[in-house]
Amino acid sequence: MRPGGPAIPPPRCLCLRGMSRTLRRALTELLGEDRTLFDADALRAYECDGFTIHKAPPEAVVLPRDTQEVQAVLRVLAEHEVAFVPRGAGTCLSGGPTPQGPAVVIETAGMNRILAVHAEDLCAVVQPGVVNAALSRHVEPLGLHYAPDPSSQTVCTIGGNLAENSGGPHCFKYGMTTDHMLGAVVVLAEGRVVRLGGTAAPCAPGALDLLALFTGSEGTFGIATEITVRLCRNPECVRTLLVALPSMQAACRVVSDIIRAGAIPAALEILDRPTILAVEASVFRAGYPTDADAVLLVEMDGPADEVDADAELVRSIAARHAPLSLEEATTAAERKRLWKGRKGAFGAMGRLRPDLYVLDGVVPRTKLEETLRGIAEIGARHRVAISNVFHAGDGNLHPNISYDGRDREETARVVAAGHEILALCMAMGGSITGEHGIGSEKLAHVPMMFDPADLEVMARVRRAFDPSGRCNPGKVLPERGSCAEPARWPRLAERVLREDLA
Amino acid sequence: MSAPDFAILGEQRVGSRDELTDLLRDTPAPAVRVCGKGSSFDRLPAPRRPPLLVRLAAMQRIDRLDPADLTCSVEPGLERQVLDGELERHGLVLPTPGDGTVGGLLARGEHRPLAPGASCARHVVLGLEGVLSDGTQFKVGARVVKSVAGFDVHRAFVGSRGRLLIATLLHLRLRPAPRASLTFAQGPRPLDAALALFRDLRLLAAPPTSLVLHRHDDGTWGVVGRVEGAPAQVRSVRRRFGLDPTDAPATFGPVPAHGRELVDGVVQPSALHRLLAGLPSDAPVHVSGTGQFLTALRPAESDALLARLPSLPGGAGEIRCGSAARRGLASAGDPATSQLEDAVRLALDPRGLLQ
Numbered sequence: 001m002r003p004g005g006p007a008i009p010p011p012r013c014l015c016l017r018g019m020s021r022t023l024r025r026a027l028t029e030l031l032g033e034d035r036t037l038f039d040a041d042a043l044r045a046y047e048c049d050g051f052t053i054h055k056a057p058p059e060a061v062v063l064p065r066d067t068q069e070v071q072a073v074l075r076v077l078a079e080h081e082v083a084f085v086p087r088g089a090g091t092c093l094s095g096g097p098t099p100q101g102p103a104v105v106i107e108t109a110g111m112n113r114i115l116a117v118h119a120e121d122l123c124a125v126v127q128p129g130v131v132n133a134a135l136s137r138h139v140e141p142l143g144l145h146y147a148p149d150p151s152s153q154t155v156c157t158i159g160g161n162l163a164e165n166s167g168g169p170h171c172f173k174y175g176m177t178t179d180h181m182l183g184a185v186v187v188l189a190e191g192r193v194v195r196l197g198g199t200a201a202p203c204a205p206g207a208l209d210l211l212a213l214f215t216g217s218e219g220t221f222g223i224a225t226e227i228t229v230r231l232c233r234n235p236e237c238v239r240t241l242l243v244a245l246p247s248m249q250a251a252c253r254v255v256s257d258i259i260r261a262g263a264i265p266a267a268l269e270i271l272d273r274p275t276i277l278a279v280e281a282s283v284f285r286a287g288y289p290t291d292a293d294a295v296l297l298v299e300m301d302g303p304a305d306e307v308d309a310d311a312e313l314v315r316s317i318a319a320r321h322a323p324l325s326l327e328e329a330t331t332a333a334e335r336k337r338l339w340k341g342r343k344g345a346f347g348a349m350g351r352l353r354p355d356l357y358v359l360d361g362v363v364p365r366t367k368l369e370e371t372l373r374g375i376a377e378i379g380a381r382h383r384v385a386i387s388n389v390f391h392a393g394d395g396n397l398h399p400n401i402s403y404d405g406r407d408r409e410e411t412a413r414v415v416a417a418g419h420e421i422l423a424l425c426m427a428m429g430g431s432i433t434g435e436h437g438i439g440s441e442k443l444a445h446v447p448m449m450f451d452p453a454d455l456e457v458m459a460r461v462r463r464a465f466d467p468s469g470r471c472n473p474g475k476v477l478p479e480r481g482s483c484a485e486p487a488r489w490p491r492l493a494e495r496v497l498r499e500d501l502a
Numbered sequence: 503m504s505a506p507d508f509a510i511l512g513e514q515r516v517g518s519r520d521e522l523t524d525l526l527r528d529t530p531a532p533a534v535r536v537c538g539k540g541s542s543f544d545r546l547p548a549p550r551r552p553p554l555l556v557r558l559a560a561m562q563r564i565d566r567l568d569p570a571d572l573t574c575s576v577e578p579g580l581e582r583q584v585l586d587g588e589l590e591r592h593g594l595v596l597p598t599p600g601d602g603t604v605g606g607l608l609a610r611g612e613h614r615p616l617a618p619g620a621s622c623a624r625h626v627v628l629g630l631e632g633v634l635s636d637g638t639q640f641k642v643g644a645r646v647v648k649s650v651a652g653f654d655v656h657r658a659f660v661g662s663r664g665r666l667l668i669a670t671l672l673h674l675r676l677r678p679a680p681r682a683s684l685t686f687a688q689g690p691r692p693l694d695a696a697l698a699l700f701r702d703l704r705l706l707a708a709p710p711t712s713l714v715l716h717r718h719d720d721g722t723w724g725v726v727g728r729v730e731g732a733p734a735q736v737r738s739v740r741r742r743f744g745l746d747p748t749d750a751p752a753t754f755g756p757v758p759a760h761g762r763e764l765v766d767g768v769v770q771p772s773a774l775h776r777l778l779a780g781l782p783s784d785a786p787v788h789v790s791g792t793g794q795f796l797t798a799l800r801p802a803e804s805d806a807l808l809a810r811l812p813s814l815p816g817g818a819g820e821i822r823c824g825s826a827a828r829r830g831l832a833s834a835g836d837p838a839t840s841q842l843e844d845a846v847r848l849a850l851d852p853r854g855l856l857q
Contacts, residue, residue, distance in 0.1 A: 120772040121793075121816075122618050122705075143707075165650045178654065179625055194839045198768075200793045200816025201614050202624065203661060205766040206547070206832050207818075208843045209611075209624065212657035216650050232619060233707040256570060262593065262678035303708045305734035362646045364571040394648040395571070431649035438651060449651050450641070457640045457667075457850070458653045464849040465842070476652065 019059050026076045027062055027104075031069065035110075037061040046105050050093040050152075051441050052355055053405065053415070058085065058105040065111055066127075067185055067193060067225040074223070075191035077104060083470045084189075086219040088128060088160030091152040093358050094439030096164060096218045100474030106223060108159050114138055115226065122231045123182055123199060128159020128224050135229070144231040147174040150435070151343055162224050165216030167435030169267040169342065170299075172393035174232065176435070178215040183228035186214060186221070189466040199228050213461060218437050219472040221465035235301035238266075239311045240335045244292035244324040248272060248388075251294035252368045255392040257317045258298070259365070263310045265393065267299040272372075274387035275345050275400075282351055284344025286337050292324050296392070297342055345389045346400065352385075353402035357414050360436035361425035365395040374424045375399050382417035384410075396434035397425070423448060438476045446478050503559070504540035508548040508826045510555045517560040519633060519670040526668075526855070527637035529554055533857045534635065536664045538579050538603030542610055544823050546663050547830025549857035558605060558668075565671060569594060572676045573628065573645060578605020578669050589676065597621035597677045599712070599754065605669055611661025612766065612822070616712040616754060617727070617791035618704060621677070623660045630656045631671040635855040645673045658846070665857065666850045680711075680730035682737075686745035688725040696723035697775060703727065703743065704771065704791045708735070713791035714754050715774075721783060726750075727791075756786035758798035763824025765804050767833075768794045770816040777814055781807070801828065808833040 019038065028036045037043060038060050047057040064070045077084050084104045087097035099105065112129035119142045126135060132153040136145040149168035150156055156166070161177045162184065174180075183197030197203055197211035214221050245251045251270050258265065271279070276288045276295060288295050296318075300310040311328070318326055329335035341348075350356045363371045372388060375397075379386035390397045399421055403414045422432045426448045433442060446455070455477050462477065463469070473479075511531050516522045526534065531554035537543070539559045561577035564585065568574065569592040576585060582601050589595055598621055600607030608623050615622040629643020643649060643656040659669055688699060700715045703725070713727040726748070729739045739745065758764045762785075769777050771793040781787060787797040793816065799807060804821055811817035811833040820832040848854070 118770065118772065120701075120705075121770040123770075165654075167648065167650075171648070174619075175625060176648070176650075178657065188842070192838055194842050195836045196839065198816050198818065200770045200818075201768045204818035204820070204832070204835060205612075205768065205822070206663075206820035206830060207661075207835065207839075208666070208846060209658050209661055210839070210843060210846065212624065212654050212660070213846070215657075216654055230618075233705065233709075236707045259572070259678070260570065262681055264678065303731065303735045303738065305738050306708070306732040309732040309734060362644070362648050364568065364573070364646055366568070366570045391648075395646060396648050430646050431644040431651050433651050434646075434648040435650055442651075446651070449644075453638055454640045454642060454652070457634065457638065457642065457655060460849040461653055461655060461658075461846060464845040 020080065023076070023080045023082065024060070027060065027073065030072050030076065031062055031064060035063040046087065046090070046107070048098050049090045049095060050358065051095040051098070051439065053357065053411065054095045054098050054440050056099050058099045059102050061105045061107055063107050063110050067187060070106065070187045070223050070225050071191050071193060073106060074187055074189060077470070078190045078468070081468070081470070083473050085472045086159075086163065086223045088157035088163070089131070089155050091156040092160060092164055092439060093360065093436040094433070094441040096437055096439040096475060098440060100440055103473070108223065108225075109157055111159075111225065117142065118199070119144060121199070122233070123228055124231055125199070125226060125228050126158050128157060128162070128227060130158050132156050132158060132161060139231055140234070143234050145234055146180065146229055147232045148177045148180055151346060158227055158229065159224055162215055162227055163217065163219045164437045165435070167391070167396065169269050169391060172268055172391060173264050173266045178212060180230045181211055181215055181227070182230055184211060184214065184224040185226040186224050188222040189468050189471040197228065216437070217465070218439060218476050220462055220475055222471060237304040237307045238299065238301045238335065239307050240329040240338050241298045241311065241314055242288070242327045242338050243296040243298065243318045244289040244326070245294050245296060246292070246322060246324055248294045248372055249369050250321040251296045252392065254296055254318050254321050256366065257320070258314055259393065261313055261317065263313055265298050265310065265314070266301045267297065268391070268393035269297040269342050270388070270390055270392045271295050271342065271345060272388040274385070275349065275389045278348040278352055278387065279341040279345055282344065282348035284340055284348045286341030288341050289325055297338060342389070349387055349400050349402055353404055355403050355405040357401040357403065357418060358436070359397070359399045359401070359418050359421055360433050361397050361422050361430060362434040363395045363397065363425050363428040363430035365393070367428040367430070368392065368395055371397065371424060371428050375421055378417050378420045378424065382413045384414050384417045386417070391434070394434065395430065419445065440475060443474075443478045503557070504543055506540065506543045506555065509552040510535070511552050513555040513557065515557045515560055519631065519639065522556070522558075522668060522670060523633050523637045523639055525556065526633060526635055532855070534855050535857055536668050538606040541602040542606050545610060545612065548826035551857070553857055559603065561670065564588060567592070571647070572678075573647060573673065574676060575645060575671055575673045576604055577671060578603060580604050582607060590679070593679050594676045595679050596626060596674060598623045598626050604672060608660050608672065609662060609664050609669070613754065614768065614790070614794045615792050616714065617709045619709060620711045620791070624657065626675045627656050627660055627672060628675055629673040630659060630669045632659070632667045632669045634667055635851045635853055643673060647675055665847055668856070682733040683728060683730045684736050684740055684745065685728045685748055685751065686726065686740070687748040687750065688746060690718055690720070690722035690724055693723050693778065696725055699743070700725050700791070706739070709791060715789040716756070717785075717787050754788050754790060755796040756788055756798045758823055762798040762800055763804055763828060764822045765797050765799055765807055765819050766822040767797070767807070767811055767819030768816060769811070769814045773814045773817065780810060796822070
C-alpha cells in the first residue's frame with residue numbers, strides 16, 4: 001500500500017507478459033502492419049507525455065481509424081486479458097497516457113475527421129483525434145468556435161481534452177471541457193459500445209449523467225470514438241489588455257478587484273518575472289516589459305457595449321495599483337502577439353534547462369498571494385528554480401520547475417518541492433490539480449485530498465465502467481498490490497516523498 | 503411540508519450527516535426515498551416499493567460563503583429562496599434556475615440551460631460530501647472553482663434524483679449578480695414568426711440567459727426571456743429586437759390541467775418545427791433556447807410523443823408529472839447505455855435502497 005493510500009482492492013491482475021505471437025498476429029490482421037507498432041524504436045515515441053519524469057514504453061501501439069476498429073481491437077485485447085492505454089496527441093502533463101505496466105497503447109490521433117457541424121444547433125460531431133484549434137478553425141467561417149483552449153490547443157486533441165477535462169485561459173468565463181460536451185460514443189474495455197449523452201443534451205430526461213462521469217476519467221473508463229461538442233458563437237467584440245505591475249501582490253489585487261466589481265473577463269492570466277524573462281529571451285517574445293515583476297493579461301469579450309464598459313473598469317482598477325504600463329491590443333495581430341508570450345510560456349521555459357516540471361494546483365483565488373509566497377520559500381529551500389504562470393481568475397497555479405533530469409539528486413529535489421507545493425495548495429483549501437489530471441504524476445498526492453472511503457466510492461464507479469481493470473490501469477486512483485513491475489516514476493516519487501516526509 | 507402521492511412505510515427526519523448514516527445502516531426498510539420539503543413528489547417517478555421517507559429539510563445550514571472566491575457550501579435542505587436572499591446581500595447569485603431546496607433542485611436537475619451558454623444545475627456543483635446507502639461517508643470534487651482530481655461523481659449527482667447517493671453538503675459555484683437585466687415577453691404571433699424571433703435571439707453571440715417559446719391558449723405563440731449584462735448591452739438588445747419589458751418572471755413549464763401529464767423532452771433546436779408541428783394543437787408547450795421542452799398532454803398523446811421522439815435529431819423524453827404509475831415512462835434509449843447506467847447505480851447502491 002502506498003503511504004497513506006486507500007484500501008482499494010486492485011483490479012484483477014492482468015499483465016502482458018511479453019506480446020504473445022497470437023496477439024501480435026491478431027492485431028496485425030485487424031489493422032495491417034502500418035498501423036501496428038511493435039518495434040522498440042517506434043515504441044520509444046510513446047514512452048511518455050509532457051510529464052517527462054515518468055517514462056515507460058508500451059508493449060505495442062495500435063492506430064485504429066474508427067469506432068469499429070477500436071471495438072475490434074478491444075475485443076482482441078479482452079480475449080487476451082491485456083491492459084491498454086488510450087492516447088491522443090500525448091500532450092498531457094501528468095503521465096495520463098504513459099503505461100504504468102505492460103500495456104498496449106491505442107492512439108486515437110489518427111481518428112481526426114470532423115464528422116458533422118450543426119451550426120443551427122451550435123454543435124459538432126468529431127472523432128477524438130481532431131485537434132482542438134483545428135476544430136475552431138474549421139467552424140470559424142460559420143462565426144463559431146470551440147471554447148476550451150488549453151495552452152497546447154494547436155496540437156492537443158478533443159479526445160484527450162475529454163479524457164482530461166482540460167481547461168485553459170478562457171475557462172474562467174466559459175467553463176471547462178465538461179461544460180462543452182454534449183455526447184460521446186464510447187467503447188468500453190470489453191468492446192461494448194455505449195452512447196453517453198446525445199446531440200441535443202448531455203443526458204436524456206431522467207437518465208444519469210454518465211457523460212459527466214466519463215469526462216475527466218483520464219482514459220480509465222473507455223475510449224471515446226465520436227464526440228459531440230457544443231460550439232459557441234464568436235463574440236462580437238474582443239479587447240485584450242496587458243498590465244505590467246511592480247509586484248505579484250499588485251497583480252493579484254487587480255484580479256481580485258476586477259472580480260469584486262462584478263466583471264467576468266474571458267481570461268485573467270498572470271506571468272511572473274522569471275517567466276517574462278524566459279519568454280522575452282525566446283522565439284515566443286511578445287514585448288512584455290522586462291522590468292515588471294508580473295504582467296496581467298486581461299481579455300474581455302462579448303457585446304461591444306459590455307466589453308467597452310468592462311475595459312474601462314479594468315483600466316480604472318489597474319490605475320489604482322501603480323502599473324508600470326498598460327497596453328491594449330488594437331488589432332488582431334497585436335492581440336495574437338500579447339497571447340503569444342502566454343501560450344508559449346511553457347515552451348520558453350523549456351529552453352532554460354533540459355527538463356521542465358509543470359505543476360498544477362488550485363487555491364481559492366483570495367489565497368493566491370499567500371500561496372505564491374509559500375511557493376517561493378519552497379523553491380529556495382529545495383534550491384530549485386520556480387517560475388509561475390497561472391490562471392489567476394480560477395486560482396489555478398502552474399509553478400514550473402526547470403531542471404536537468406539526468407541529475408538524480410536535482411530531480412529528487414524537484415519532486416520533493418512539487419510535493420510540498422501541492423501540500424500547500426491543499427492547506428489553503430484547494431486542489432492538487434485544476435486541469436492536468438492525476439495521471440501517474442499525482443498518485444502519491446491523491447491521499448492529501450481524498451481518504452480511503454472517498455477513493456473507494458470512485459473505485460466503485462470505475463469498476464462499473466471497467467470491471468476488468470484493464471483500461472489505463474494504475475491511473476487516477478492509487479492501487480495497492482500489482483504484479484506489474486512499478487514504473488520508474490512512482491518508485492522514485494515514493495522514495496523521495498518517504499524521505500521527505502520522514 | 504408536502505405529502506407524497508405514493509405509499510410509504512414511514513417518515514423520518516434527520517438533522518445531520520451522522521444521523522443519516524446511522525439511519526441508513528440500521529434501517530430494515532427495503533427502500534428509502536430522500537427528500538427536502540417534498541415539493542418534487544409529483545415531479546419524480548414513484549418508488550417501486552413503499553419506501554421509508556427521509557426528510558433532509560432540517561439540514562439547512564449555510565456552512566460557508568466566500569463572496570470573494572465566488573463559492574459557498576450549503577446543506578441540501580436549505581431553501582433556494584433563503585440562499586438567494588443571503589447571496590443578494592453580497593451581490594451574488596446561484597447561476598441556475600430551479601426552486602425548492604438546494605439539494606432538491608440539483609438532484610432533480612430538471613432544468614438544462616434555458617439558453618445557449620447559460621448556466622444550469624449541471625454547472626454549479628463543484629463538489630459534495632455525501633453518504634452512500636450502505637452508510638459510507640465520502641467526499642468528491644472540491645470547494646474551489648476548478649479541480650479535476652478524481653472522478654466527477656458530484657456531477658453525476660445532478661439529475662440523479664437521489665438514486666446514486668445522498669448529498670449532505672454541497673460546494674457551489676456563484677456568480678456576480680448581473681449589473682442590469684430585462685425580463686421580456688413578446689406578444690402573441692403565429693408559430694413561424696415566433697420561431698424566427700426565438701431563433702434570432704438564440705443565435706445571438708450573447709444570447710438571453712433565459713429564453714422560452716410558448717403556446718398561448720388561443721393557439722398563438724409568445725417568446726419570453728431575460729437579458730442580462732452591462733446596462734448599455736441590455737438597452738441595445740432591447741432596442742434591436744423591440745423587447746417588451748414585463749414584471750412577470752420568465753417561467754419554464756406549463757401547469758398540466760386535469761387529465762394531462764407533463765412530458766419533459768429534448769430535441770436539437772433545428773428540429774423544433776417538426777416537433778411542434780406534430781404536437782396536438784391544444785397542447786400547452788414551453789420550449790427552451792437549448793431545445794428542452796415541457797408539454798402537457800393526455801396519456802395517449804404522451805405515449806405517441808415518446809414513441810416519436812427517437813426519430814427526431816437528439817430526441818428523447820420522459821413523463822415527469824402525472825399519475826404515480828406513469829411518471830418516469832421514457833422514450834426508448836440505447837440498451838447498452840441503460841445497462842451501464844444500472845451498473846453505476848448498483849456500484850453505489852448495491853442494495854437498491856435508494857429509489
